Amino acid sequence: MAAKNGRAVAELEEKASNGRKTENERELLLGLYRMLVKCRMCDEKARILFRQGKYAGNFYSGVGQEAAEVGAAYTLREDDWIAPSHRDWTANIIKGAPLNLCFAQLFGKATSPDRGKSTPAHMGYPPIHTITPASSIAGQLAVGTGVAFGLKKLGRDSVVVSFFGDGATSLGGFHEALNFAGVHKLPILYVCQNNLWAESVPLRLQTALKDLSDRAKAYGFPGISVDGNDVLAVYDAATRAIARARAGEGPTFIECKTYRWYGHSEIDPAKYRMKEEVEAWKKRDPLVLFEKTLRDKKLLSDESKTKVAQEITQEINEAVDFAEQSPYADPSELAEHIWAQE
Amino acid sequence: MPRTITMIDAITEAMAQEMERDDRVFVMGEDIGLSGGVFKATAGLYEKFGEERVLDTPLAEGNIIASAIGASMVGLRPIAEIQFADFITPAMESIVQQASKIRYRSAGGYGCSLTVRICCGGGTGGGLYHSQENAAWFVHEPGLKVVMPSTPYDAKGLLLAAIRDPNPVLYFEHKKLYRTAKGEVPDGDYTVPIGKAETRRRGRDMTVVTYGYMTTLCLEAAEKMSKEAGIEAEVIDLRTLAPLDREAVLESVRRTNKCLIVHEDKRTLGIGGEISAIIAEEAFDDLDGPIIRITGPDVPAIPFAPPLEHAWMVNTDKIVAGMQKLAAY
Numbered sequence: 001m002a003a004k005n006g007r008a009v010a011e012l013e014e015k016a017s018n019g020r021k022t023e024n025e026r027e028l029l030l031g032l033y034r035m036l037v038k039c040r041m042c043d044e045k046a047r048i049l050f051r052q053g054k055y056a057g058n059f060y061s062g063v064g065q066e067a068a069e070v071g072a073a074y075t076l077r078e079d080d081w082i083a084p085s086h087r088d089w090t091a092n093i094i095k096g097a098p099l100n101l102c103f104a105q106l107f108g109k110a111t112s113p114d115r116g117k118s119t120p121a122h123m124g125y126p127p128i129h130t131i132t133p134a135s136s137i138a139g140q141l142a143v144g145t146g147v148a149f150g151l152k153k154l155g156r157d158s159v160v161v162s163f164f165g166d167g168a169t170s171l172g173g174f175h176e177a178l179n180f181a182g183v184h185k186l187p188i189l190y191v192c193q194n195n196l197w198a199e200s201v202p203l204r205l206q207t208a209l210k211d212l213s214d215r216a217k218a219y220g221f222p223g224i225s226v227d228g229n230d231v232l233a234v235y236d237a238a239t240r241a242i243a244r245a246r247a248g249e250g251p252t253f254i255e256c257k258t259y260r261w262y263g264h265s266e267i268d269p270a271k272y273r274m275k276e277e278v279e280a281w282k283k284r285d286p287l288v289l290f291e292k293t294l295r296d297k298k299l300l301s302d303e304s305k306t307k308v309a310q311e312i313t314q315e316i317n318e319a320v321d322f323a324e325q326s327p328y329a330d331p332s333e334l335a336e337h338i339w340a341q342e
Numbered sequence: 343m344p345r346t347i348t349m350i351d352a353i354t355e356a357m358a359q360e361m362e363r364d365d366r367v368f369v370m371g372e373d374i375g376l377s378g379g380v381f382k383a384t385a386g387l388y389e390k391f392g393e394e395r396v397l398d399t400p401l402a403e404g405n406i407i408a409s410a411i412g413a414s415m416v417g418l419r420p421i422a423e424i425q426f427a428d429f430i431t432p433a434m435e436s437i438v439q440q441a442s443k444i445r446y447r448s449a450g451g452y453g454c455s456l457t458v459r460i461c462c463g464g465g466t467g468g469g470l471y472h473s474q475e476n477a478a479w480f481v482h483e484p485g486l487k488v489v490m491p492s493t494p495y496d497a498k499g500l501l502l503a504a505i506r507d508p509n510p511v512l513y514f515e516h517k518k519l520y521r522t523a524k525g526e527v528p529d530g531d532y533t534v535p536i537g538k539a540e541t542r543r544r545g546r547d548m549t550v551v552t553y554g555y556m557t558t559l560c561l562e563a564a565e566k567m568s569k570e571a572g573i574e575a576e577v578i579d580l581r582t583l584a585p586l587d588r589e590a591v592l593e594s595v596r597r598t599n600k601c602l603i604v605h606e607d608k609r610t611l612g613i614g615g616e617i618s619a620i621i622a623e624e625a626f627d628d629l630d631g632p633i634i635r636i637t638g639p640d641v642p643a644i645p646f647a648p649p650l651e652h653a654w655m656v657n658t659d660k661i662v663a664g665m666q667k668l669a670a671y
Binding site: 113114115117118122124125126131132134136139142143144145146147148149150151153154172173176177179180183336337338339340341 | 405
């Protein structure tokens with residue numbers, strides 16, 4: 001009798017546990033979806049604002065690559081770091097930067113984290129540990145590797161995600177950093193968003209490799225290539241790599257095969273690409289692909305989709321207002337922040 | 343207690359004492375651990391502090407600096423060694439684009455408390471790629487502090503100041519001074535302030551502005567001029583090249599009304615050019631003669647063959663000739 005009751009309890013517990021798992025999965029999938037939509041909408045808004053002449057400089061759209069960005073950064077903890085590149089303005093959004101600051105960054109306003117010093121897409125925000133990028137490709141990756149080195153020396157279990165494109169893998173600094181990370185088993189994920197074009201240079205002129213993840217072999221740590229338009233594929237790879245890094249087992253190279261829909265920047269019409277290539281990739285829109293997954297699981301309806309979009313639109317509109325109304329830094333700030341205040 | 347020690351020993355002592363005092367401090371570079379450095383600047387540190395804090399790095403100067411920058415961003419205090427100033431070029435990206443700009447581009451959000459020890463200088467038969475004194479490259483980059491000691495006392499005090507400075511400091515060491523410069527050095531803790539020049543010799547007739555190894559030669563030349571011609575030169579050792587101690591130079595020039603600038607580095611766009619411009623802008627009315635520079639020539643680097651190297655190097659005779667020329671005004 002007791003045994004029978006015991007089994008019943010166990011069954012009930014298992015059921016409850018499955019329920020929790022289902023609930024957790026549901027929360028995760030909807031969270032990923034919302035973040036994908038948020039990144040897409042913010043990025044498209046950034047493009048529109050630039051084209052409207054609302055801010056100067058330039059913008060490097062990551063539309064089409066959101067699954068790689070969100071999948072890799074979504075599970076990071078507050079104490080984890082991101083070393084973004086020029087196309088990773090949205091990495092700040094995923095890591096939790098308030099949208100007000102992100103749009104103030106585009107406008108170069110004094111309310112942005114760098115008070116208008118860095119260009120629109122080069123955003124970092126120290127409270128969430130995103131490193132303000134330099135424009136020099138792979139320079140960021142090397143410094144991010146140094147942060148991982150420092151974290152390991154301090155005995156912390158935080159990790160670094162380094163975002164970069166296919167072009168960055170050709171630089172000497174890339175090799176030096178990955179070699180060092182391999183030697184010291186540093187807690188870092190090298191997330192390469194291979195979008196097939198480094199500005200206007202096609203991949204075939206960048207490297208003889210078919211899979212950029214093969215580069216990891218040279219540094220003695222694992223490299224994998226995933227469908228960069230499949231957010232769950234990236235998420236799974238990143239989750240495993242993060243666990244590996246936290247456990248002190250070292251870096252992982254994740255190549256996300258993806259595609260940028262627009263030019264290198266907003267002033268690049270990208271006429272060097274074949275229309276057919278662009279159209280084929282747009283048919284593999286990471287957002288549409290994931291929507292289908294959610295609809296199949298009955299987690300998304302037209303109604304809930306509209307609701308998400310409406311909420312984000314409102315958030316964006318408020319952020320744009322904030323950015324527009326914010327002041328520029330006073331010219332007297334020109335020579336500030338060169339030296340530490342002792 | 344002050345003792346008489348060499349410059350290289352003063353440098354080693356500064357690192358050892360600071361590592362003892364501050365757990366955040368560590369050293370990294372090529373051949374600095376097991377071998378104790380090609381000039382033995384880190385001798386004994388590996389045995390004392392272990393690999394965790396005395397790290398032999400892969401042969402990649404760019405990454406030595408980049409990884410040190412990253413480590414400093416999470417609160418550590420790295421001392422990175424560049425074995426020869428000639429090999430600093432692969433690290434230009436890390437130093438010029440990252441170390442000097444990370445604070446500015448993040449409006450103070452991120453900082454970089456980094457010391458880079460760089461062995462430099464000619465006159466030892468090192469040839470084209472083991473002799474360069476290229477500190478001026480970095481003086482052009484606001485955000486970087488650049489120092490170069492000429493005495494063992496300053497070597498220790500400036501290095502301790504550099505390690506504790508919350509900004510990136512490039513600390514140039516002239517290899518010719520490592521074992522030839524000997525002097526009194528306290529065994530305890532002290533710092534030499536960054537940004538302050540030191541007057542090594544008082545004189546009424548002309549100001550000689552110099553730094554590093556050249557300070558020794560300028561002092562020799564000044565003694566010679568004093569004995570042979572009764573000309574009394576004031577010798578200012580800059581010690582810090584960025585930020586320059588403009589006031590020390592201007593105050594002296596306003597008294598002596600003449601200025602000779604001496605450096606080993608190439609002439610064009612060298613430190614001498616900048617100091618000349620500062621004097622021309624700020625003390626034009628005080629000058630009784632032209633500003634004269636005695637410098638290395640505009641030749642790509644110091645050639646190997648001894649007569650060629652000798653022809654490159656600034657020496658006491660060249661400095662005396664410059665002093666005589668200036669004294670004639």
